[in-house]
Amino acid sequence: MFKSKKDEKETLCIKVPKVYDWVTRQADVPLQSFTGHEALKTLKFKCNGADCVDPCAELAEMGKLSIECILTDAHGNPVNPLAPGAIICKEITQPHGRQDVNITLPDGEVLTLQRVKVLKKGYYILQIRNASGTVVCTSAPQSFAVAEKFFLCAPEGTFLQCEITDFECDVNLICEEDEEGDPTFQQIDVSINMCQNIQMEAIVKLEIEAEFCQPRSEVPFTCPPLQFPPQCPEIFPVPDDY
Structure with a gap:
């Protein structure tokens, strides 16, 4: 964008989120x-479209099985873990509000911060694949949740802004042989980790000195000349002496 024709800067009042x-x-x-x-x-x-009592036993003849964990919504529909709202992240309201906590820094300085509790929760499904990689079993949606405590500069009037920047879900399926040598289900372990940006913000009005912007000039556009395919003058148009 081009600058304003005026060189003088003006005092402006703008409304923006401030990160505390x-x-x-x-x-x-x-x-x-x-x-x-x-x-x-x-x-x-559900395995192959039917209720499954024991996936290890029912899939014994399919070779080595693999299992994966997929983030979903409450109805089991896959979602992008990094999309806003895919994982619910919100502040837990405390009965007496955010409590002040004195924190001593390594240099001995004492800071007063606020205790902020944050809840993250969502859903996932488990899918079992056969040796060729085809999904043969899918679980019902399962929920997960974790609550954490942060010490932040969060005075009254600020609000939580949470962003999930990475997500990982690892799952392990354990099948063991029973007394008759047939595989049977023993255990499934699910481990979920995520990275998060936690910010405390407030909408503020700032007075700044700046210049107004103007739109740039549009780049001229010229239509290219029409191109026609080459003719066959030997046969068309018909020569006079034909």
């Missing part, structure tokens, strides 16, 4: 273990 504090942290969801056949009632696997 900003930290990054890895959040680790407590390990979720599904052990024994009772746990399968929670997972509610």
Whole structure:
């Protein structure tokens, strides 16, 4: 954009979000273990379109199985983990508000910060694939949640701005042989980790000295000349002496 024709700067009042504090942290969801056949009632696997009592037993003839964890919405529809709202991240309201906490820095300086509690929660499904990579079993949506405590500059009037910048879900399926040598379900472990930007913001009005911008001149556009395919003068138009 080109600058204003006027060289003088003007005093402007603008309304913008001001960042009072900003930290990054890895959040680790407590390990979720599904052990024994009772746990399968929670997972509610469907294998090849039907309810599955034991995926290890039913899929024994399909070779080596693999399992993966996919972030979804509450209905089991896959979502992008980094998309806004895919993982709910919000402040937990405290009965008496954010409490002040005195923090001593390494140089001995004492700062007064506020205790902020943050909740992150979402859903995922588990999918089991056969040796060729085809999905043969899918679980019902499962929920996860983790609450964390932060010490931030968060005076009254500020609000939480949370952004998930990375997401990882690892899952392990354990099948073991029973007394008769047939594979049977033992356990599934799900581990979820994510990286987050936590900011405390407030909408403020600032007085700044600046110049107004003007739109740039549009680049001239010239239509190219029409191009015609070459003719065949030997046969068309018909020569006079034909």
